[in-house]
Amino acid sequence: MDYSDKIIELFENPKNVGELEDADVTVQEGDPTCGDTIQLSLKFENDVIKDAKFLSFGCASNIATASQLTEMIKNKTIDEARGITVQDVEEEVGGLPSVKMHCAVLATNALEKALQKALDEYEERKSEK
Numbered sequence: 840m841d842y843s844d845k846i847i848e849l850f851e852n853p854k855n856v857g858e859l860e861d862a863d864v865t866v867q868e869g870d871p872t873c874g875d876t877i878q879l880s881l882k883f884e885n886d887v888i889k890d891a892k893f894l895s896f897g898c899a900s901n902i903a904t905a906s907q908l909t910e911m912i913k914n915k916t917i918d919e920a921r922g923i924t925v926q927d928v929e930e931e932v933g934g935l936p937s938v939k940m941h942c943a944v945l946a947t948n949a950l951e952k953a954l955q956k957a958l959d960e961y962e963e964r965k966s967e968k
């Protein structure tokens with residue numbers, strides 16, 4: 840498999856691995872085709888993502904793209920983070936073999952799920968007031 844230097848570097852030294860103890864939102868997402876899963880936790884300050892951590896039970900490409908994604912979303916608003924596409928992540932890691940694109944999709948799907956959960960919880964709190 841032809842991996843970019845950045846993927847190899849991020850796989851060997853991933854950033855933001857773990858669980859945020861004071862997370863506002865934590866989600867799990869799975870890829871039914873390969874069976875791998877990822878957990879993503881986010882900490883917000885108003886609508887800005889102040890911290891992000893992930894646990895990957897997947898392959899090297901998933902670890903690398905999730906690591907890159909958590910770096911890309913820090914200090915971004917929910918709207919800005921929602922604008923990040925799987926192609927943006929792929930570009931940042933120096934490209935992905937086409938059979939590994941779904942590993943980056945798994946990471947971005949987890950982000951989308953986490954942001955939706957954050958928005959749902961915000962709406963819920965607003966309606967309780």
Ligand code: FES
Binds near residue numbers: 874897899900941945
């Ligand atoms: S093969 Fe499953 S996440 Fe990469």
